[in-house]
Amino acid sequence: MLLLRDAVHFSWHALTANTVRTFLMLLAMSIGVGSVVILTALGEGARNYITNEFSSLGTNLIIVIPGRSETSGGDPATMLGVTERDLTLDDALALTRHPQVRRIAPLNIGGAEISWQGRKREVSIQGTSAQFLKLRHWEMSQGKFLPDTDLQRPKSVCVIGINIRNEIFGAHAAVGKWLRIGDRRFRVIGILASEGQSLGIDVSDSVIIPVASAQSLFNLPSLFRIFVEVKTREAIPKVMTFIKNTLRDRHQGEEDVTVITQDAVLATFDRILTALTYAVGGIAAISLAVAGILIMNVMLVTVSQRTSEIGLLKSLGASGKAILKLILIEAVLLSSLGAVAGFALGQAGSWIIRYAFPVLPAYPPTWAIVASLLVALVTGVLFSLLPARKAAQLNPVDALMRH
Amino acid sequence: MIKLEKIHRNFQVGDQIVHALDDINIIINDGEYVSVMGPSGSGKSTLLNLLGLLDQPSSGKYYLNGGDVTELDEDRQASTRNKNIGFVFQVFHLIPRLTAAENIELPLVLAGVDEEIRKQRVNHALESMNLMERAQHKPPQLSGGQRQRVAIARATIMEPSVLLADEPTGNLDQKAGLNVIETLEQLNQHGITLIVVTHDEALGARSTRSIRMLDGRIESDNTDNKAG
Ligand SMILES: Nc1ncnc2c1ncn2[C@@H]1O[C@H](COP(=O)(O)OP(=O)(O)O)[C@@H](O)[C@H]1O
Ligand SMILES: [Mg+2]
Numbered sequence: 220m221l222l223l224r225d226a227v228h229f230s231w232h233a234l235t236a237n238t239v240r241t242f243l244m245l246l247a248m249s250i251g252v253g254s255v256v257i258l259t260a261l262g263e264g265a266r267n268y269i270t271n272e273f274s275s276l277g278t279n280l281i282i283v284i285p286g287r288s289e290t291s292g293g294d295p296a297t298m299l300g301v302t303e304r305d306l307t308l309d310d311a312l313a314l315t316r317h318p319q320v321r322r323i324a325p326l327n328i329g330g331a332e333i334s335w336q337g338r339k340r341e342v343s344i345q346g347t348s349a350q351f352l353k354l355r356h357w358e359m360s361q362g363k364f365l366p367d368t369d370l371q372r373p374k375s376v377c378v379i380g381i382n383i384r385n386e387i388f389g390a391h392a393a394v395g396k397w398l399r400i401g402d403r404r405f406r407v408i409g410i411l412a413s414e415g416q417s418l419g420i421d422v423s424d425s426v427i428i429p430v431a432s433a434q435s436l437f438n439l440p441s442l443f444r445i446f447v448e449v450k451t452r453e454a455i456p457k458v459m460t461f462i463k464n465t466l467r468d469r470h471q472g473e474e475d476v477t478v479i480t481q482d483a484v485l486a487t488f489d490r491i492l493t494a495l496t497y498a499v500g501g502i503a504a505i506s507l508a509v510a511g512i513l514i515m516n517v518m519l520v521t522v523s524q525r526t527s528e529i530g531l532l533k534s535l536g537a538s539g540k541a542i543l544k545l546i547l548i549e550a551v552l553l554s555s556l557g558a559v560a561g562f563a564l565g566q567a568g569s570w571i572i573r574y575a576f577p578v579l580p581a582y583p584p585t586w587a588i589v590a591s592l593l594v595a596l597v598t599g600v601l602f603s604l605l606p607a608r609k610a611a612q613l614n615p616v617d618a619l620m621r622h
Numbered sequence: 623m624i625k626l627e628k629i630h631r632n633f634q635v636g637d638q639i640v641h642a643l644d645d646i647n648i649i650i651n652d653g654e655y656v657s658v659m660g661p662s663g664s665g666k667s668t669l670l671n672l673l674g675l676l677d678q679p680s681s682g683k684y685y686l687n688g689g690d691v692t693e694l695d696e697d698r699q700a701s702t703r704n705k706n707i708g709f710v711f712q713v714f715h716l717i718p719r720l721t722a723a724e725n726i727e728l729p730l731v732l733a734g735v736d737e738e739i740r741k742q743r744v745n746h747a748l749e750s751m752n753l754m755e756r757a758q759h760k761p762p763q764l765s766g767g768q769r770q771r772v773a774i775a776r777a778t779i780m781e782p783s784v785l786l787a788d789e790p791t792g793n794l795d796q797k798a799g800l801n802v803i804e805t806l807e808q809l810n811q812h813g814i815t816l817i818v819v820t821h822d823e824a825l826g827a828r829s830t831r832s833i834r835m836l837d838g839r840i841e842s843d844n845t846d847n848k849a850g
Contacts, residue, residue: 220733220734221732221734222731222734225731225734225737229731232719232720236719527715531715531717533676533700534674534703534709534715535703535704535709535729535732536700536701536702536703536704536732536733536780537700537732538696538697538701539696539697539700541700541732614676614677615676615677616671616677619676619711619715
C-alpha cells in the first residue's frame with residue numbers, strides 16, 4: 220500500500236515540476252479567496268463605520284430636521300410657493316417642556332477660517348449649547364465646555380478639539396487665548412478630550428461656539444438640527460408625537476419638520492449594509508466557484524496530459540485507489556496553498572484599505588474567512604474528484620499507449 | 623509458471639471485430655527464456671499485455687503460479703503486477719521529472735516499502751545495472767541504453783518471477799541493444815522467467831524457446847531453436 224507520506228511527496232513533486240500550471244491555479248484560487256475576504260471586509264468596514272458614526276451621537280436620541288423628508292410634487296406648500304418655516308431656538312426650547320425629555324441641544328453648522336498668530340485653518344464650526352457635551356458623551360481635557368446660559372444670547376467663547384489645539388496653538392497654552400473665527404474673535408475656554416468621527420466631523424477637529432453666536436456669524440436663523448435626549452427608551456414614541464404636535468402648532472399647522480430616532484437610522488443602515496456585505500460576499504463567492512471550475516479543468520487536463528504516467532504507475536502496480544489518492548492529494552495541496560495565499564492576499568488588501576481610509580474599520584468578518592477557506596478546499600477537492608476517478612478507472616494499456 | 627487456456631482477445635474497431643488473440647494455449651515454466659516473434663499486428667503486444675495483467679482477455683483463463691489471475695479484483699491484480707511481474711517497454715516510460723534512482727524506486731514506493739530498505743535496494747540495483755554515476759540524473763540526460771537499463775532496474779526491483787519485455791531494443795542502436803539483451807539474459811540466468819517480443823531474428827535466435835505468431839494465433843512454438 221502506498222504510504223501517505225510518499226504519496227504527498229510524489230504529488231508535491233508533480234506540482235512543483237509544473238510551475239506554470241501550479242502558479243495559474245494558485246492565482247485563480249487566491250484571487251477567489253482574496254476577493255471574498257477583501258470585499259466582505261469592505262462591507263463590514265462600511266457597516267461599522269456608519270454604525271459607529273451614529274451610535275457615537277448618544278443614546279435615546281430623537282433628531283429633528285427642518286423640512287419634510289417626503290418630497291411630494293403635490294405638496295400644497297410648494298405649489299403655493301410657501302417656504303418652510305425656520306427651525307428656531309424657540310422651537311427648540313418649546314421641546315424641553317415634556318417631562319420625559321432629559322435635555323435638548325440645538326445645532327448649527329457652518330464653515331469658517333480660524334486663525335491665531337498667523338496660523339490659519341479652514342474648519343467646520345458647530346454652534347450649540349451647554350447640553351451638547353452630555354448629550355454627545357464627550358469629555359473635556361482642559362477648561363470648561365460652553366456655559367449654561369440663555370440660548371438666545373451670543374457669547375464670544377469657544378471650545379476646540381485636540382487637533383485644532385495642536386495645529387493652531389502648538390506648544391502654547393490654548394485656554395484663555397483669543398481665536399479668530401471668520402471676522403470675529405472668540406476666547407478659548409476649553410479643550411475636548413474625545414476623539415473619533417461623528418456626523419462626518421472628526422471630534423478632534425471640532426470648534427464649538429454658542430448657537431446664537433453661530434447664527435449671527437453665519438447669518439443662519441434656522442437650526443440645522445435639534446437633538447432631543449429622552450429619559451427612557453420606552454418614552455421615545457410618546458416624545459416623538461409630542462415633538463410633532465408641538466412643532467405643528469408652532470408652525471401654523473404645517474408639518475414641515477422630519478423627526479427621526481437614532482435607532483431607526485441605525486437599524487436601517489445596519490440592514491442595508493449587512494445586505495450589502497452579503498451581496499458583495501456572494502459576488503466574490505462566484506469568483507471562488509469560477510476558481511473551482513478552473514481547478515477541475517486543469518485537473519482534467521492534468522489527467523489527460525499525464526495519462527501515460529498514470530498508465531505507467533498502474534503497470535508498476537498502483538491500484539485505482541492509489542491513483543485516486545495521488546490526484547486528490549495534489550488537489551488538496553493545490554487548493555490549501557491557494558486558500559492560504561488568498562487569505563494572505565485578502566488580509567493584505569484589507570490592510571491597504573484600512574491604511575488608505577483610516578476611518579473605515581475594514582476587518583474581514585470571521586464567517587467570511589472561514590467560509591472562503593472551506594469553500595476553496597471543498598471546491599478544490601470536489602472538482603478534482605471527477606478527473607481523479609477518471610484517472611483511477613483508466614485501463615493501463617490504453618493509458619500507456621496515449622501520449 | 624504461466625498457463626494460458628483458450629485465451630481470446632477481441633477489439634471492436636468501428637463495426638468490425640478484430641481478433642487480436644485467437645485461442646491461445648501455452649504453458650511457460652519458471653526460468654524459461656522465450657522470444658515472441660511475428661509480423662506487425664500479429665498480436666505479440668496484446669499477448670504480452672495480457673501476461674502482464676495490463677489487459678484482460680475477452681475469454682479464457684490465465685493461471686499465474688497456479689492461481690487464476692483473471693478472477694482477481696482490480697486491487698489484487700495491481701498488487702500481483704507490483705510483486706510478480708516486471709514490464710519493460712520499447713519507449714522506456716520513465717517519468718521525466720524524477721531522477722534515475724527515483725524512477726527505479728517507484729514500485730517500492732507503491733508497495734509501501736520502508737524508506738531505508740528502499741534506498742538500499744535501489745543502490746544495489748543501480749550498482750548491478752552499472753548506473754551508479756547516473757543515479758541523480760533525470761531521463762533526458764541519459765542515453766537510450768542507460769534509460770532502458772533504468773527501466774529494467776525498475777522492472778526487477780521487486781524481484782518478480784516474470785519479466786516481460788516488448789521490443790526492448792526497438793529504440794536503441796545495435797550496441798546498446800545488445801547490452802540491454804545481455805542484461806536481460808543475465809537476469810534470466812539468475813532464475814527469472816524472461817519473455818521478449820522482438821522483430822530481430824538474431825535476438826530471437828538467442829532464446830531457448832521461440833513462439834511465432836500470425837493473425838492472433840500461435841504459428842509455431844519451438845523449444846531450443848539454437849539446436850534446430
Ligand atoms: N486497443 C486496441 N484497439 C483496437 N485494436 C487493437 C488494439 N490493440 C491492438 N489492436 C489490434 O490487434 C491486433 C494485434 O495488435 P498488436 O498486439 O499490437 O500486434 P503486434 O504487437 O504483434 O504488432 C492488431 O490488428 C491491432 O490493430
Ligand atoms: Mg507490438
